[in-house]
Amino acid sequence: MKGKACYTLFFASLLLCACKRGRTKGEKYRTIIDKIQARSKNYHGVSISSDRYITGQTIAVTENSRTFSIPERKSQITSYACTACHTKPLKEMQGKGFKSAHWDIKLQHADSQTMRCTTCHDMTNPDRLKSLTGEPIDFNRSYRLCSQCHAKQFEDWVGGAHGKRGGGWAPPRVSMTCVNCHNPHKPRFESRWPARYNTQKVEESK
Amino acid sequence: MSRLKVFVSLVKDSLDTTTKGSKKYHLWMAFLTLVMLIGMYCYTLQLKRGLSATGMTDRVSWGLYISNFTFLVGVAAAAVMLVMPTYILKDLDFKRAVLIGEGVAVAALIMCLAFVIADMGGPDVLWHMIPGIGVFNFPRSMLTWDVLVLNGYLFLNMSIPFYILFKHYQGKEPKAAFYVPGALISVFWAVGIHLVTAFLYQGLQSRPFWNNALLGPRFLASAFAAGPALIILVLALIRTHTAFKVADKTIRKLAMVVTVAAQINLIMLISELFKEFYAPTHHSESAYYLFFGLGHKGALLPWIWTSISLNVIATIALTFHKLRNNFKVLYLACFILFFAIWVEKGFGLIVPGFIPGPYGKIVEYTPTAIEIGVTLGIWALGAFVFVILCKTAIKIETGQLRFKG
């Protein structure tokens, strides 16, 4: 009889222990979303910054009331400014006596019904781009050009669901702009072989 | 002081007893030692190479060691089927056998601990688990519960028989008030060790094969079949080879326990099979792998079907009084039942838990020679410990060994 009582006591104390442990754990949230919402109410920012990982020049942009930076573009274009060569109207330069240029660019972006060079490039001022309605667009803000058709991608990009980050996760945010990953003349990603093949796994699953 | 003298004398006498015996006995012990040495050699190889010396992989990360561990916890727990009638129900028929049962429990527990240590990646840092100097994640981790209950059970099963033998050795009667509370606790404790071990697996939501409420009760049922079956076999051997007489009645009663447990175990198996195969879900894949194989992979098929057939045959044989009361049939039934449950509750339970993996990958598991060597070594260790314990106990119980003070 005594033994039984002992055992019950022992078990009860164990249970008590377990309960206590559960309680002292403090903050309990039903789901991770609850936790995020509760704990981000008093968000004061973080002390770490990704400033030192940001390489090259950036320019600040504000879209959909979100402000972030994108890499500066013009200095990265090899033969900018265009007017260095394009001294005359295009019609005149296409004739004989001129060195042929841009022969390596073959437009593979939508079909010819939708796009050709001058859909984006301004014939009158080659140093800048132009929107569908003819408004000028700076080369540094070429995403505005892309966003005319790719509105969904643009929205995702501004939010952060599309595209890559420069620097790190910590603020300030630097996002790669469209042309950092996509070649505007051939925006599709090439297919290629995977970077890695695990021979050990093949062995294992035999 | 006098107690110490008695103890020293007991140790001397038991050393004397265990080192003397017939040629057969010496041969048997030499054989066990040899197997243990081989096991130890295999273990040093494993220590040197790491666990890659075993057949385990990231896919099937527990294998033969943990399978045997699981099964042996059940064997250890089965001692309760002798302890309860003897000490609590005062059934005198069991009195002589109970010490043997407790000896089996001690040997099984030592094997359990050895298997766990063999399975560890870092046996050198095992002290991290010692409460007080390490960090013991109690009560959150079921493994810490298991460590507590196994060691507690080992302590109970060593101290009670030791106390009784110590008294008998001096020609005195042990005081019931001393050991009955301990025996009572050990009854609950025995259920505890096996239930906790089942919870170890049952509590993993990642492994649907284990994560079912029947696992704990099934562990108990199979344990109370396999454990007493082993004890019957051991008693049979002791009856024929020593002067220690165990009444037929004891064995018959034990056989009844085995029978009922085996029947319950079979009912639970049917219930489990029904659940897995009548309305198969994504979670039934492990069971499909175990019983029918997945794709071209079905390494466990011969094992599990042998096990199930033997299980059914043994249970049927035990169910008929006529067959059960024939000792030859009984011993055979006990043996095949023991083997069947070893397969089913051993790797038949552990390995399919990992197959298919969390993302459906099927990688099979085959133990390596080193792994088998260590396993055999540990079984030999268990047998060795048991023989030594029993030899002394039997000598004292038969009155051949007494304190000459």
Next chain:
Amino acid sequence: MIGSEMRNKRKKWFSLNLKGSENQKTNACSCGRTPAGCQAGETPKRNDGFEQVFDVKMGRRSAFKKLTASLLTGAGLVNTTCSVTAGKGAKEKAQIGWDELFKGNYKLMTDAEKEATVKRLVRAYQLRTGKTIHMSAKNAESDVLFGYAFNISKCRGYMDCVAACVKENNQDRKSQMQYIRIHEMKDGKGFNFNEADDNYYHEVPAAGHFYMGTQCFHCDNPPCVKVCPVQATWQEPDGLVVIDYDWCIGCRYCMAACPYDGRRFNWSKPEVPEEAVNKNQHYLGNRLRKKGVMEKCTFCIQRSRAGKNPACVDACPTGARVFGNLLDPNSTIRWVLENKKVFRLKEDLGTEPKFWYYTD
């Protein structure tokens, strides 16, 4: 004598002084700092795991300590006498070895103790290879909870992430361990992992297939943490589920508990060619592991705690991977969670992964 010393110090574990008497003074505390700095570190007296769990003082503890301390001292003496003839380097190595062997759980260390073990590990590497590594013990930043999102529409199966991860995290090259798996799935079959291939080798993306990456999801209710018998794995305040490789006993219970195949075990001694070792390390991250311990993705703790993105995020050429601070309402990860149709794997298990999937 040692017993009384231990009592006075009230330490969490034992370390031996094999360097001789010149260090007597600093040895009053073995955390490796000056006595003053050390005291400062020690003042918030913290209990060990057992006491933390029970929140009571164990009377038997001091007895345990005495016993173990004397045992260890005995062993230590043998060790010193053996190494009397050895050079200074060998002696230092032995000292570091002993201190490392008997140090406590990183989770329960004070900052000073964390620094000390990191210093020892850096020194040990220097003694062994002659090269200097940088190892950090940086704690979690407040107001940070790391989260991850994976764009299924964008992943093209290049596995650049896998290659970068292996390199960044000093994973065993011999067993070709990899934390990340990219599953190639057939279009029109849903998320059917059973028929997916996670080790394809052909030009990608393959027609009629899509790709989905898995790794450790750093669950908010991690089953692996719950089951560890020695608290060698735990969740940091910034949400990272980490492992103290030196405290892990290699029971692999966490591996069985993980529903996402996020954990890896070192079945043999991990091998990384010396010239390929990433020397920018964190104690809880990519420092070199030993055989018989668990490891897994830490969201590149050595990078993320410094403000960088994990290596897989940086390596991904398609921008399928988004990483950030879940507590920052303006972070990109928060925008993804709030504006895209996100889901997680095996949500019904209640593990609350901090790794979401979404599509364009």
